[in-house]
Amino acid sequence: MAEEIAKNIFFIPGRRKGGYPFCNSIFIQDRLSAIIDPASNRAELALHQDAKLAILSHFHNDHIRDLKLFPDAQIAIHEKEALALSDRNAVVELIFFPEEPQAEKDSWMARKAREMKGAWGWKVSRTFQDGDELNLGEIKLKVIHTPGHTIGHCCFWFPDQEILFSADIDLTGFGPWYGNACSSAEDFYCSLEKLRAYQPKLVVTGHELGLVQGEDFLSKLNRYQGLILVREQKILDSLASPKSLEEIVDLGVIYGEFLKQSPSLRPPERRMVIHHMRWLDKKGLVGFDAGKWISIKP
Numbered sequence: 266m267a268e269e270i271a272k273n274i275f276f277i278p279g280r281r282k283g284g285y286p287f288c289n290s291i292f293i294q295d296r297l298s299a300i301i302d303p304a305s306n307r308a309e310l311a312l313h314q315d316a317k318l319a320i321l322s323h324f325h326n327d328h329i330r331d332l333k334l335f336p337d338a339q340i341a342i343h344e345k346e347a348l349a350l351s352d353r354n355a356v357v358e359l360i361f362f363p364e365e366p367q368a369e370k371d372s373w374m375a376r377k378a379r380e381m382k383g384a385w386g387w388k389v390s391r392t393f394q395d396g397d398e399l400n401l402g403e404i405k406l407k408v409i410h411t412p413g414h415t416i417g418h419c420c421f422w423f424p425d426q427e428i429l430f431s432a433d434i435d436l437t438g439f440g441p442w443y444g445n446a447c448s449s450a451e452d453f454y455c456s457l458e459k460l461r462a463y464q465p466k467l468v469v470t471g472h473e474l475g476l477v478q479g480e481d482f483l484s485k486l487n488r489y490q491g492l493i494l495v496r497e498q499k500i501l502d503s504l505a506s507p508k509s510l511e512e513i514v515d516l517g518v519i520y521g522e523f524l525k526q527s528p529s530l531r532p533p534e535r536r537m538v539i540h541h542m543r544w545l546d547k548k549g550l551v552g553f554d555a556g557k558w559i560s561i562k563p
């Protein structure tokens with residue numbers, strides 16, 4: 266059931282609390298009606314097919330899956346991810362490092378296409394970048410480019426209503442997810458810093474929590490951001506003895522016990538560890554010697 270969270274702005278909760286493969290959506294009723302991240306609840310979204318603009322936080326399936334309900338809507342996404350809506354190869358390049366096994370890439374992409382009940386091939390009408398304003402009539406949104414989860418991930422700020430749509434900066438207890446090749450632990454951390462400039466009355470997250478009251482935002486943001494450093498510290502502590510990348514992945518710093526239970530989690534765990542090693546290397550805290558990562562005391 267959609268809930269009007271401000272005049273003509275409707276929160277559409279995702280099925281299964283907006284857990285994957287669903288997300289939370291927003292519908293905006295205005296001269297140019299718009300839907301943000303249409304992958305919440307097909308039946309509910311179908312009631313809002315007058316949307317003429319689909320605004321996407323990023324290219325992931327669980328934010329675009331029900332685009333097909335809006336065949337006449339223009340599609341808008343950050344310029345760095347526009348190709349990923351139309352071209353399967355662009356999706357592969359954003360998700361996987363080039364050296365990952367082709368068979369793994371193919372099986373993953375086939376699974377995603379099944380989940381989407383179709384392949385890629387969306388035509389993007391508009392691209393945006395950081396600071397752009399989308400004017401829908403009475404209601405306007407500002408684009409906040411928040412890379413890290415993906416390279417073109419964006420949050421949306423409603424300045425007049427002081428509402429923040431935070432997409433996959435979802436403030437969950439799991440913490441930030443940066444498991445694509447185009448992700449970055451460092452950028453994610455910096456994007457969370459960037460959000461401190463806002464004092465929202467209400468935050469709409471892309472998954473699970475859904476609506477977060479403004480007074481709870483900062484404490485949830487602090488905890489969420491801190492988890493990146495907790496993971497980093499676990500990796501550093503493990504380097505009391507040199508370790509290969511695979512040995513660090515084995516620690517399950519991100520997924521914990523779930524990593525052993527589900528082999529499909531290993532590739533994103535590995536990518537997230539790689540992003541940590543890149544950032545630690547940049548900070549001069551680790552080195553790589555004879556095939557092993559070592560800790561360097563500052």
Ligand SMILES: [Zn+2]
Nearest residue numbers: 323325414433
């Ligand atoms: Zn995502």
